[in-house]
Amino acid sequence: MAGNIPIKLEGVALYIEGSDNDFATGDITLPSLTPLTSTVSGAGILGELDLPSPGHYSSMELGITWRTINKYVFELAGSQMKGLEIRGAFNEFDNTRSAFVTRAIKIVVRGVGKGVDLGTLAVNAATDTTNTIEATYLKIFIDGASVFELDKLNYISRINGKDDMFDVRKALGKA
Known part of the structure; x- marks a missing residue:
């Protein structure tokens, strides 16, 4: 059997979009x-x-x-649109080379603060303070290749390069 065997997430970093910190x-x-279905x-x-x-798609909440x-917590709590970039490193076992490899994932999210649970002081x-963000835009890259993009406000829905909404945007004069 050839291919990679997914193992675990080795690390993750969260950035305010456009920042290196x-x-x-x-x-x-x-x-x-x-x-959504009909x-x-x-x-x-x-x-x-x-x-x-x-x-x-139904409501998309990021926590x-x-x-x-x-x-x-408070920077993400307001009702203004925010951009986040999540970067991760997945550990996989490459069965063909008998070696561990790292696969990069990047997730770009735009949305608005929907709520804060301040948690418990003990x-x-x-x-365990929690932000909830209503995502209006979500794009996922694996090893630099876009695999999913959803922009609810601009009629964009692409999965592995297939543009599900192109004909709709064209009919609406948005393509």
Whole structure:
């Protein structure tokens, strides 16, 4: 059997988009990608079909859980659009070379602050302060190649290079 065997995430850094200073000291919960669906029934169909609507996804929430309360909690809390860049290094085992390799992932997110849970103040413990961000834009790169892009406000939905919304943008005069 050839190919890489995914092992684990070796490291992650979180940046305010356009900055070289990472500031993450916590964990990141990535959004769920749940397509919106339409139920179709009628002549020629036995029962119902619940079909996804290309490019349309339910709310996408990104969560950041901090070790302690810090200034970045409040920087991300406001209702103005924010840009984040998440970079990670995955450890994989290359079965063809019998060697461990590193695969890069980069996730670009734009969105607005949706809420803050300040957490718990307890001696000798993390506060687990949490930001929730409503993502309006999400783009994922693996080893430099774009594998997913969703821009809810500009009718862009691309998966592995396939543009699901091109015809819609064209029909709307946005292409």
